[in-house]
Amino acid sequence: MADLAATTAAFGQLLHAAGVPVTPAACARFAQAVVLAAPTTLDELAWLGRTTLLTDRAQREVFDRVFDQVFRGLVDVADFRGQSSTPPPPASLPAGDRSPADPARDGEQTAAPQASDAAGASTDAAPEDDEPAVLAALSRDERLATTPFAACTPEELALIAALVERLPLVPPLRRVRRRRRDPRGSALDLRATLRASHRTAGDPVHRTYRRSTTRARRVVLLADVSGSMEPYARVYLHLARGAVRALGSEAFVFATRLTRLTRLLGEPTPDAAYARVAEAAPDWSGGTRIGDAVQTFVDDYGRRGMARGAVVVIVSDGWETGDPAVLGRAMAQLSRLAFHVIWVNPRKAARGYEPLVAGMGAALPYVDTFVSGHSLRALEEVLAAIASAAGDPAPPAVRGALAAPAARPATDVA
Amino acid sequence: MSLAELVPDPATLTAHLAQAGYLAGPGLAAALFCAVRLPQPLLLEGEAGVGKTQAAKSLAAVLDTPLIRLQCFEGIDAAEALYEWNYPRQLLGIRVAEARGAALDEASLFGPDYLIRRPLLAALEHPGPRPAVLLIDEVDRADEEFEAFLFELLAESTVTIPEIGTLAAITPPVVVLTSNRTRDLHDALKRRCLYHWIDYPPLDQAIAIVRARVPAAGAELTAQVAGAVGRLRGLDVQKPPGVAEAIDWVHAATLLGLDHLDEAAVDATLGSVLKYREDHDVARAQGLAWVAQG
Numbered sequence: 001m002a003d004l005a006a007t008t009a010a011f012g013q014l015l016h017a018a019g020v021p022v023t024p025a026a027c028a029r030f031a032q033a034v035v036l037a038a039p040t041t042l043d044e045l046a047w048l049g050r051t052t053l054l055t056d057r058a059q060r061e062v063f064d065r066v067f068d069q070v071f072r073g074l075v076d077v078a079d080f081r082g083q084s085s086t087p088p089p090p091a092s093l094p095a096g097d098r099s100p101a102d103p104a105r106d107g108e109q110t111a112a113p114q115a116s117d118a119a120g121a122s123t124d125a126a127p128e129d130d131e132p133a134v135l136a137a138l139s140r141d142e143r144l145a146t147t148p149f150a151a152c153t154p155e156e157l158a159l160i161a162a163l164v165e166r167l168p169l170v171p172p173l174r175r176v177r178r179r180r181r182d183p184r185g186s187a188l189d190l191r192a193t194l195r196a197s198h199r200t201a202g203d204p205v206h207r208t209y210r211r212s213t214t215r216a217r218r219v220v221l222l223a224d225v226s227g228s229m230e231p232y233a234r235v236y237l238h239l240a241r242g243a244v245r246a247l248g249s250e251a252f253v254f255a256t257r258l259t260r261l262t263r264l265l266g267e268p269t270p271d272a273a274y275a276r277v278a279e280a281a282p283d284w285s286g287g288t289r290i291g292d293a294v295q296t297f298v299d300d301y302g303r304r305g306m307a308r309g310a311v312v313v314i315v316s317d318g319w320e321t322g323d324p325a326v327l328g329r330a331m332a333q334l335s336r337l338a339f340h341v342i343w344v345n346p347r348k349a350a351r352g353y354e355p356l357v358a359g360m361g362a363a364l365p366y367v368d369t370f371v372s373g374h375s376l377r378a379l380e381e382v383l384a385a386i387a388s389a390a391g392d393p394a395p396p397a398v399r400g401a402l403a404a405p406a407a408r409p410a411t412d413v414a
Numbered sequence: 415m416s417l418a419e420l421v422p423d424p425a426t427l428t429a430h431l432a433q434a435g436y437l438a439g440p441g442l443a444a445a446l447f448c449a450v451r452l453p454q455p456l457l458l459e460g461e462a463g464v465g466k467t468q469a470a471k472s473l474a475a476v477l478d479t480p481l482i483r484l485q486c487f488e489g490i491d492a493a494e495a496l497y498e499w500n501y502p503r504q505l506l507g508i509r510v511a512e513a514r515g516a517a518l519d520e521a522s523l524f525g526p527d528y529l530i531r532r533p534l535l536a537a538l539e540h541p542g543p544r545p546a547v548l549l550i551d552e553v554d555r556a557d558e559e560f561e562a563f564l565f566e567l568l569a570e571s572t573v574t575i576p577e578i579g580t581l582a583a584i585t586p587p588v589v590v591l592t593s594n595r596t597r598d599l600h601d602a603l604k605r606r607c608l609y610h611w612i613d614y615p616p617l618d619q620a621i622a623i624v625r626a627r628v629p630a631a632g633a634e635l636t637a638q639v640a641g642a643v644g645r646l647r648g649l650d651v652q653k654p655p656g657v658a659e660a661i662d663w664v665h666a667a668t669l670l671g672l673d674h675l676d677e678a679a680v681d682a683t684l685g686s687v688l689k690y691r692e693d694h695d696v697a698r699a700q701g702l703a704w705v706a707q708g
Contacts, residue, residue: 023605029454036451037423037444044424047444055604057459057611177489178557191493194501198523202505303652305554305596333652 004031011070012053018066020059026052042071145376148349149231157234160376164235165242165270167379169249170387171311172340173214185211217311217339219249219386222297224316226255226288232346232374236315239379241265241273250306253277254293260301290316290359291326298333307337311389313382315344315373320359328362335366340389344373344382417544420477421450427476436465436472437615437623445610446473453545455568455589457553457604460612463656465623466592467551469612473588474547480540482587483549484533486556492563496573498530524577535581538573542585553603554593561600568606614656617644623657628664638675639663642705643687649700651693662686675706 012027030052039045046067054063144156152160181189192208200206221240225233233253240251244265251261267273294314298307312334320327335341343363347353349372355364364370369385372378421427424443427450431438438446446469449456458466474481484495504523511518531539537548553561567573571583591607593599615623620640628636639660647654655663666686672679680702688694697705 026605029448029452029608032452033448037447043440044444047424047441048448050441051445051448051456051608051610052454055457055601055607055609060611176557177487178491178559179489191498191501194505195499197505198508202508304594308596 004034008034011049011066014066014070015053015063018062020054020062020066022053029053045071148346148374149235150346150374152231157231161235161238163376164379165238167239167242167383169219169239169243169247169383171216171219171247171249172387172389174217174309174339175212176215178213179210180213181208182211183209185209187211216247217309217389218306219243219247220302220307220310220312220338221249221251222258222294222312222314222316223251223253224255224288224290224314225253226319228288228317228319229315229346232315235379236344236373237261237265237274237277241270250301252293252297252301254288254290254296256289256292258293258296258300288316288319289322290318290320290363291322291324291328291330294330294334295326298330298337302334302337307334309339311340311342311386312338313342313344313386314363317345317347318355318357318360318363320357320362324358324362327359328366331363331366335368339391340368341366342369342371342382342385342389343367344371346372346374348372349374349378417450417477420544421447423447430476431472432626434472434475435626436468437619437626438469438472439613439615439619442469442610442612445608448608449590450477450545450588452608453586453588455591455607457591457593457599457607457609458612459593459595459609461614461654461656462594463658464612464614465657466612467549470547470549470590470592473590477544477547477588479544479546481547481549482533482537482540483551485551486553486560488555488557490556490560494532495534495560495563496532497535497575498532499524500528500530504528526578529575529578534567535573537587537589538571538581538583540583540585540587545585546587548587548589550589550591552594553591554596554599558600561603565602565606568603614647614654617641620644620657620660624660624664627661628668631664631668632673634674635667635672636664638706639667641708642675642680645705645708646687646697649696651688651696652690653688653693655687659687677703677706680706 008027008031009024012022012024012030015022030049033048033052034045037044037048039048046064049067050060050063054060144152144160147156149157149160179185179187179189181192187210189208189210193204193206196206196208197204221236221243223229223233223236223240225237237253240249240261243249244251244262249262251265253259253261261277264276265273267276301307302312331341345355345360348355348370355361369389371381371385373382421430424440424447427447428438428440428443431443431446445456445458448454450473458469460466471481507523507528508518533548537546540546550564553564568589571586572580574580614620617640620643621637624631624636624640625633643655643660643663663683663686666683667675667679670679670682672683684694684697684702688697
């Protein structure tokens with residue numbers, strides 16, 4: 001039995017190193033299950049392992065790889081070719097090999113994460129009283145506040161990024177069915193009233209009331225991180241991190257593929273968070289398939305409930321290399337699921353901009369609020385749009401058909 | 415027969431489940447085996463209609479114990495899930511005692527007669543010898559406060575009712591939680607549970623499942639429906655049809671007296687398998703004849 005305990009513990013450690021969080025209690029469960037079931041084939045052993053050690057379907061791939069290595073002695077050579085999309089096998093590569101950026105790109109991309117790391121480290125190490133001074137200076141600096149992010153130097157971007165992470169994202173509220181005891185409420189809390197009436201011989205002299213509570217709506221951020229969105233993506237990543245940590249929002253990035261960042265951004269230190277993001281989303285350059293990304297979001301997350309009644313913010317310039325009709329269909333589905341859709345397009349700030357680009361044109365009918373978000377001031381506009389998001393009066397198809405669409409009252413819950 | 419004799423290994427459990435009419439894959443059998451024998455709560459996730467709830471029902475049939483079901487919804491609290499005092503009856507008890515002039519002591523007012531047992535308490539009070547199956551359905555619909563309340567119950571299998579005392583489970587139930595993944599469950603809850611994701615079954619297993627559930631249907635119809643459902647899943651539909659939809663389709667076709675699928679038959683029964691207008695359009699655009707025969 002010592003062998004079994006040691007083996008399961010070591011296997012759990014390897015899984016943990018490969019990215020699947022496994023606790024010692026889970027390893028103990030695995031060992032117990034093996035003793036009870038006495039598996040005779042490796043497949044049976046694998047199923048016992050999957051059910052006792054994993055907590056999510058997405059962890060299966062990593063589990064299968066580690067299991068194959070340990071119990072079948074199989075190692076895939078492709079893992080060592082430095083593809084940063086797959087986490088390395090337990091005999092891990094040094095972290096430097098897995099750089100997300102193509103080294104041939106110019107220094108700005110690698111400089112920016114270092115600058116933000118330095119900013120993160122320095123603002124975290126610096127005493128707290130420095131920060132209000134920095135923030136005050138930034139907001140007073142009219143020039144910096146209105147310069148588009150694309151025109152900022154890396155140092156300015158680092159300062160802006162640190163500030164943006166602390167900007168307050170305030171989503172709209174919605175009523176929740178859970179009721180709380182509250183003297184101001186209008187509904188009688190029958191249970192508590194009857195219970196209290198025991199004290200008064202069965203007469204409900206003391207009455208308690210309940211009222212509905214409100215909760216903030218979920219905010220989902222989908223950020224385009226392809227080449228054309230380069231400087232803006234960095235800033236919005238910081239905004240996403242602030243939102244994820246403060247509000248429990250969801251954050252995704254996409255270029256050719258959609259990647260969910262919510263868990264990664266939740267790391268306590270900024271450097272660790274952005275390092276994990278850089279590993280997980282390797283497609284920082286290359287073409288943009290916005291339609292595919294939005295469709296993936298709707299199919300895999302949105303329809304299940306992440307987008308229901310949520311405020312969805314898409315940050316992209318709309319330059320779609322795929323078929324715009326796909327984006328149109330995906331946006332139609334998203335607009336039916338979400339409470340409010342906000343599209344942030346830095347190109348909108350350019351004088352004389354019209355959404356002629358095919359992707360943008362296909363998506364626009366389903367967007368409730370269209371803002372530019374290209375500078376600090378414009379970012380405040382984005383936050384204001386989130387805070388004041390309201391449900392639509394009627395879906396687009398109906399809106400077109402009706403001559404005078406009936407307006408829903410603003411307090412209606414979507 | 416004790417649990418260890420009834421369920422000695424996953425293969426035997428698979429055989430018993432098949433007798434009860436549920437065809438489980440090796441992974442699900444391993445998961446149910448661990449849930450029963452370890453014992454640990456089991457979290458089942460999967461698309462709608464793959465058989466999560468049915469797995470718990472069939473497990474209860476195999477163990478020959480009652481299935482106790484708690485359907486979760488947003489705002490569910492301990493009173494609706496665990497227990498509640500029967501206040502109207504207590505008030506009546508007081509009034510009757512007053513009218514009779516008899517003395518009524520507090521202890522009898524809070525006795526077992528006046529306690530309404532909701533599912534969680536009912537599961538704890540099951541006397542055995544084999545554990546009941548407690549199905550907590552769609553736990554992702556409940557909110558975080560309810561999840562926090564569940565930790566304690568899942569960990570200790572005890573419940574404290576202030577007026578009566580602490581009730582410990584005589585035979586701790588086998589707990590099966592299901593989730594549709596509309597939101598992420600709290601990590602602390604997930605770590606306390608075993609986990610299994612139920613995939614859509616492969617074609618031959620799908621045929622076997624439908625035959626087991628609708629024995630009156632013809633073999634050709636069943637095979638055609640299973641194939642058609644697989645083809646529909648490959649299309650770009652909003653809600654890919656699952657096993658439950660395949661069973662509904664076969665029921666509908668049998669009711670209409672059809673013994674095989676052709677374009678007209680699919681046209682008449684498409685509503686039992688695809689539930690969105692857009693999905694109907696996609697299927698028709700692809701060609702109903704292709705859907706029927708491939």
